[in-house]
Structures are given as structure tokens and as C-alpha cells.
Amino acid sequence: xxxxxxxxxKSAPRLFVAEPxxxxxxxxxxxxxxxxxxxxxxxxxxxxxxLCDNQTGEWTAxxxxxxxxxxxxxxxxxLRPREEVPDFWLCAALLKKDCFDxxxxxxxxxxxARIQPxxxxxxxxxxxxxxxxxxxxxxxxxxxxxxxxxxxxxxxKLEALLRHWPEDRxxxxxxxxxxxxxxxxxxASAGPAALLVGPEGGFDDAxxxxxxxxxxxxxxxxxxxxxxxxxxxxxxxxxxxGIKGDWxxxx
Ligand code: SAM
Numbered sequence: 001x002x003x004x005x006x007x008x009x010k011s012a013p014r015l016f017v018a019e020p021x022x023x024x025x026x027x028x029x030x031x032x033x034x035x036x037x038x039x040x041x042x043x044x045x046x047x048x049x050x051l052c053d054n055q056t057g058e059w060t061a062x063x064x065x066x067x068x069x070x071x072x073x074x075x076x077x078x079l080r081p082r083e084e085v086p087d088f089w090l091c092a093a094l095l096k097k098d099c100f101d102x103x104x105x106x107x108x109x110x111x112x113a114r115i116q117p118x119x120x121x122x123x124x125x126x127x128x129x130x131x132x133x134x135x136x137x138x139x140x141x142x143x144x145x146x147x148x149x150x151x152x153x154x155x156x157k158l159e160a161l162l163r164h165w166p167e168d169r170x171x172x173x174x175x176x177x178x179x180x181x182x183x184x185x186x187x188a189s190a191g192p193a194a195l196l197v198g199p200e201g202g203f204d205d206a207x208x209x210x211x212x213x214x215x216x217x218x219x220x221x222x223x224x225x226x227x228x229x230x231x232x233x234x235x236x237x238x239x240x241x242g243i244k245g246d247w248x249x250x251x
């Protein structure tokens with residue numbers, strides 16, 4: 001995967017927009033994004049902004065007008081095509097708000113393809129504000145220079161997740177009661193993968209039995225300590241990226 005180019009400067013603001021980008025396209029930016037560009041980043045006419053559309057990739061755009069509530073930009077050059085994303089899903093138990101916010105942000109930075117919130121019997125939280133979650137994911141992608149957004153799904157119950165699980169995807173189940181060491185399990189695996197991490201109270205006996213009987217599930221251990229759910233999700237995702245993801249790619 002190519003490194004971020006040296007021009008424009010890394011400090012140029014980056015934003016995801018909804019419409020597909022192309023050279024010469026004129027884009028109006030309003031709402032919070034306009035506030036961010038005009039008031040926080042203090043961009044003015046002639047400045048360069050980096051735009052991504054989650055479809056074609058990353059582009060430079062020149063600010064042509066700064067009005068009170070919106071900015072107008074003209075797309076100039078393509079910097080990078082949309083990146084290839086490692087085929088790794090994070091299926092994380094819905095945690096209390098701040099903890100799950102952290103999971104959303106770090107999973108995005110680490111490069112997962114899909115984030116699937118999962119409802120389990122011992123979850124403390126039972127609802128996710130999808131719009132707010134999507135903003136966290138988008139801002140994390142802007143900050144870390146991703147050109148692709150992870151797909152963020154609505155929460156599903158564990159039973160439903162397993163019932164519809166795709167045959168060809170391995171599901172690593174982070175089990176605090178023990179399993180194969182995660183580094184060995186990841187290294188020995190091939191193909192599409194996913195990680196399941198439990199909630200604050202862990203998995204109950206029925207959930208653990210259902211998981212251990214599922215043909216796609218591979219129980220893993222994340223070491224001798226009991227990690228918080230958010231730590232387990234972030235640490236195991238980082239470990240998978242280091243062994244099977246895009247960390248080993250030459251820049
Ligand atoms: N209440 C549980 C207990 O005391 O046994 C702990 C649950 S832990 C806070 C949340 C989740 O993180 C677990 O369900 C599991 O998915 C994951 N986890 C934490 N430590 C782990 C470890 N050492 N090995 C595998 N998974 C772990």
C-alpha cells in the first residue's frame with residue numbers, strides 16, 4: 001500500500017464527503033464540516049483540502065469560496081485510489097458508551113473492514129446511536145488517513161449473528177476461559193476472518209456452549225490477564241493486523 005504522498009502537507013484538513021469525486025467537480029460543504037474547515041482549521045480561498053468519498057479514493061480540492069454557512073471547493077487531483085482493506089470484521093459486544101466509542105475509533109484506525117456491534121446477555125448497554133457512531137468512525141478515518149470507511153452495522157443479537165454466519169469466514173472467539181493462544185491461531189489461519197469479543201460481564205454458559213459448538217468458531221486466549229472488553233477488542237485486532245493484515249506490507 002502506498003505511503004501518504006508528501007503533497008499536500010499532512011496538516012491539510014481531510015474530509016469524507018458523500019458524492020463520488022472526480023477532477024473539476026465543484027463540492028459545497030455545509031454543516032459541521034463547514035464549521036470545522038472555516039472556524040477550526042481557518043481555511044480560506046486558495047487553500048488545499050483533502051477529500052475522500054469512500055468510493056474512488058482521495059483527492060485534493062481547492063477552496064474557491066468561504067461563505068457564512070458553507071464552503072465551495074473544486075476537486076483538482078487524485079492522490080490515491082480507495083485502499084484495499086484487510087478482510088477482517090470486528091464483532092464486539094456493545095459496551096458502555098465511552099468504552100464502545102473507543103472501540104469504534106481504534107478499530108477504524110487499525111483498518112478493519114466491518115464493525116458489527118453484538119448484543120449479549122451480559123451487555124450493560126442495549127442501544128447504539130448509529131449516526132453518532134458513524135461520525136466517530138468517519139472522524140477516525142479522516143484523522144488516520146484511511147481512504148476507505150469500515151462498514152458499520154446495526155447491533156444484532158449473538159444468536160442471530162451465529163445463525164447467519166457465512167460459511168467461509170473464521171470467527172475467532174476471545175474467550176476469557178481460555179483457548180488457543182491468539183498469535184498461534186492467527187498465524188495458522190487463512191482467508192476471511194472475524195473476532196468476537198464479549199461484554200463487561202463476559203459470556204454466559206449458554207453463549208459459550210453455542211459458540212464452542214459452531215463450526216466457524218475458533219476459541220482464542222489473549223493471555224493470562226482478564227482484559228476489559230475494549231482492551232481485548234483493540235489488542236486482538238492489532239495482533240491480527242500485525243500477523244495477517246496489512247502491517248507486514250512493504251511501503
Ligand atoms: N467478567 C469476565 C470475567 O471476569 O471472567 C470478564 C469479561 S472481559 C471484561 C470482556 C471480554 O474481553 C471477554 O468476554 C473476552 O471476550 C475478552 N477477554 C478479556 N480477557 C481475555 C483473555 N485473557 N483471553 C481471551 N479473551 C479475553
